[in-house]
Amino acid sequence: MLAKKLKKTDIKVGELATGQALTVPIYKLIPDEISGPSVYIQANVHGAEVQGNAVIFQLLKQLEQSHLNSVVTLVPLANPMGINQKSGEFTLGRFDPITGVNWNREYLEHEFDIEVWYLKHQHETDDVLIAKFRDKLLSNCVERLENPWGTSTGKRLATELQKMGHQADIVLDLHTGPKSCKHLYCPEYSLKDAGFFSIPYTLVIPNDFAGAMDEAMFCPWWKLSDVAKQFGRSLKVAVNAFTMELASQERIDLEDAKVDADGIMAYLSHRKVFDNNRQPLDMPRYGCLLKNYKKFHAPHAGMVEYLAELGKPLSADKPLVSLLRMDRYGTDEELQYLSLPTRSVPILHFASAAVHQGTELYKVMTDVFEIR
Numbered sequence: 401m402l403a404k405k406l407k408k409t410d411i412k413v414g415e416l417a418t419g420q421a422l423t424v425p426i427y428k429l430i431p432d433e434i435s436g437p438s439v440y441i442q443a444n445v446h447g448a449e450v451q452g453n454a455v456i457f458q459l460l461k462q463l464e465q466s467h468l469n470s471v472v473t474l475v476p477l478a479n480p481m482g483i484n485q486k487s488g489e490f491t492l493g494r495f496d497p498i499t500g501v502n503w504n505r506e507y508l509e510h511e512f513d514i515e516v517w518y519l520k521h522q523h524e525t526d527d528v529l530i531a532k533f534r535d536k537l538l539s540n541c542v543e544r545l546e547n548p549w550g551t552s553t554g555k556r557l558a559t560e561l562q563k564m565g566h567q568a569d570i571v572l573d574l575h576t577g578p579k580s581c582k583h584l585y586c587p588e589y590s591l592k593d594a595g596f597f598s599i600p601y602t603l604v605i606p607n608d609f610a611g612a613m614d615e616a617m618f619c620p621w622w623k624l625s626d627v628a629k630q631f632g633r634s635l636k637v638a639v640n641a642f643t644m645e646l647a648s649q650e651r652i653d654l655e656d657a658k659v660d661a662d663g664i665m666a667y668l669s670h671r672k673v674f675d676n677n678r679q680p681l682d683m684p685r686y687g688c689l690l691k692n693y694k695k696f697h698a699p700h701a702g703m704v705e706y707l708a709e710l711g712k713p714l715s716a717d718k719p720l721v722s723l724l725r726m727d728r729y730g731t732d733e734e735l736q737y738l739s740l741p742t743r744s745v746p747i748l749h750f751a752s753a754a755v756h757q758g759t760e761l762y763k764v765m766t767d768v769f770e771i772r
């Protein structure tokens with residue numbers, strides 16, 4: 401049975417050709433009195449990236465027992481179309497099968513002139529300004545959903561999720577890599593928050609919108625804060641949003657999910673979402689600027705052995721992968737070892753061992769620094 405303060409609803413995010421509704425479950429914890437920032441956490445927008453559901457399970461178990469000060473909305477299984485898109489033993493679900501567009505690049509970019517908007521509303525107090533700006537973001541989402549020309553399947557799903565996200569002050573989008581170690585996408589203004597999560601590597605991202613949920617959440621608020629600053633007003637960025645990459649896809653690990661739920665609880669405790677004091681895990685944490693996060697593409701096709709361990713520093717002389725070419729046996733191309741031009745920390749690699757020329761084999765951090 402659900403706890404008294406926990407409500408479950410479903411929202412409809414689309415319809416299948418045969419008419420069945422595509423729905424997403426929403427769990428909402430509502431305290432009697434609200435004094436803390438509201439929280440929105442979603443998981444599994446990419447079909448194979450299931451571990452976030454286990455983290456939400458572990459969060460629910462803890463949040464149900466907590467004395468909450470905030471409304472907390474938890475949305476597992478956020479992309480029914482993607483999650484159900486199986487091929488053989490594998491889940492595809494990274495790209496909309498109709499358009500080929502990445503499901504996490506479909507969020508609405510708010511293209512209105514924020515400077516003009518600010519000048520019109522600058523006489524308001526911070527609280528009113530923030531509430532009105534939030535309304536503006538929400539009405540842009542509604543406009544996209546109600547466009548008389550319609551909107552695509554992917555944009556409809558994304559905008560329904562975005563609408564819920566915009567109502568929160570803290571937004572977490574739970575993903576995984578293909579084969580990956582844990583890492584966090586964190587906007588530059590929020591870097592000190594990276595120290596709360598149980599995640600060793602953080603990508604520090606600038607204020608650029610490329611269609612992802614976290615960017616859709618923080619970009620307009622960051623811009624608003626910058627515009628206010630230009631006009632001599634100190635307005636902190638009202639929303640904090642992160643993408644958490646919780647290791648590899650096609651994997652559920654409940655014990656590990658507890659570790660990540662504990663990290664999230666430490667951050668939420670710091671933000672006064674609930675009363676108990678929760679400390680972050682004592683562990684080293686490292687960062688890398690997004691511009692120094694490099695992709696390594698296969699220079700040739702072949703069968704790959706991924707040699708570099710994820711999350712472990714790799715010097716430039718050490719091999720990253722070996723490339724087996726059984727069509728070239730007996731030549732000097734039968735087995736090649738490939739390394740990178742610089743020292744790095746490999747963060748994730750391609751999931752398959754058979755690769756075409758040009759496949760994105762690894763993503764690695766370079767110029768890594770310690771976060772304190």
Ligand SMILES: [Zn+2]
Nearest residue numbers: 446449575576
């Ligand atoms: Zn993802």
